[in-house]
Amino acid sequence: MVASLSDSLLFAAVVVYALAMLGFAGASASRRAGEVTGLAARERVLVGAGGPSVTVPDPVVPRPATGWAGPAAMALTVAGWALHLGSVVTRGLAAGRVPWGNMYEFSSVAALVAVTGFLVLVLRGKVDRSLGAFVMLPVVLYLGLAGTVLYTAVGPLVPALNSYWIKIHVAAAVTASGAFLLSGVLALLYLLRNRYDERTDVGRPVRFPVSLGRALPVSRALDRATYVVIAFAFPVWTFAIIAGGIWAEAAWGRYWGWDPKETWSFITWVLYAGYLHARATAGWKGRKAAWVAVAAAVALIVDYYVVNIFVVGLHSYA
C-alpha cells in the first residue's frame, strides 16, 4: 500500500517537474517574444515614416512578455520537490529501512538532492531561475530512466548491505552524487553560455545549441554556482570514500583493495580535486576548469552506473 503510494508520488513528481520545465521554457520564450515585439514596432514606425499612403500589413505580433510563467514554474518545482520527497519517505517506510538500498532508490534520492540544490541556489539568489528549464530537463529524464529501467520493487536489503554503515557511507555518497550531477549540468550550461557570449561579442551568428545560451544567466553566475556546489560536495564525497573504507575494513578485511568501485571513486575524487585546483589557477580557470568538472561528472556516472551494471566487482549488487 505504502509502496504503491511511493511509486505514484514519484510519477506525480515527474509530471509536475515536467510541467515546471515547460513553465521555465515558456518564461524564457515569452521574454524573447517580448524582444521581438519591440523590434517589430520599430520597423513599423520606419516604414510608416517613408510613405504615409502605403498600408502596412500588421506583422504577426507575438504574445507580450508575461511575468507569471517564471514564478509559476518555481512554485511547480517546489510542489514537485515535495511530492518527490514524499515518494522517498514512503519508500523508506514501506521497506522499513533507509530509502537508498538499491540503484533505483539511490538514483531517486540523488535527483532529490540535485533539485534541492537547484532550489537553494535560486532562493539564495546565487543563480537566476531562468536556467530552470535546463536543470529540470535532465532531472525529468533521469527520474524517468530511474523509475523504469532501474525500478526495483520494495524489498529487504541484499545481505551484503545490511549494516549500519549504509546509513553513513551511502547517505554521504548519495548527497555528494546528487550535488555533483547538478554541478555537471551547471558546468555544461556555463560552457554553453560562454560559447554564446564569445560568438555574439564578435558579431558571429549563433546556431541551435549555442543559441540557447541567450536564455541562460550570465556565465559568471554559472561559474560561481558550479564552484559553490562542488565545494559543498567534495568534502562530503571524501567522507563517503573514507566511510566506505571503514566499512570495507569491517566487511572484507581491508580498507582499500582497488575494487572497480573504489578505483572509480578515486578517479572521480582526483578529477574534482583537479577542478578545485584548476579554478584557482590562472590559465585554467573558466572554460578549462568547467571541462574538468564535466569530465568528473562523467567519471561519477561511470563509477555508479557502469561499474554497478557492467563490471564485476565487490560492489556488483542491487
Add this chain to the structure above:
Amino acid sequence: MPDGRSVTFARTTEWATFQVTQDPGKGIALVAAVGMVLGLCLSLFVRRRRLWVRALPAGGDGGSARTVVEVGGLARTDPDAFAAEFDELVERLRATVPGQE
C-alpha cells in the same frame, strides 16, 4: 541414465576458508584521512583575504594638512564575493572619517 550408467550421491566434505589480514598501518591511515577532511574543509570554507589600509601625510599643515588613505585587498578564496565586501569596507571607512574631499 539413458545409457545404463548410474549416478550416486557419495558424501559431502565440510570445508571453510579463512582470510586473515593484519594491517598495523590502518590506524595511521584513518588519522591521516580524518586530518585530510578537516584540512579540506578549512581550505574550502575559510575565506582567506587580506586588507591593507595605508594613511600617508600628503603635505599641507595646520588646518590644511591632508592625509591620503589607500586601501588595498587581496583574496585567495572567492574573489567575486570579496570585491563586494571590499567595496562595503571602503564605504564604511569613508563614513567614519570626517572632512574628506
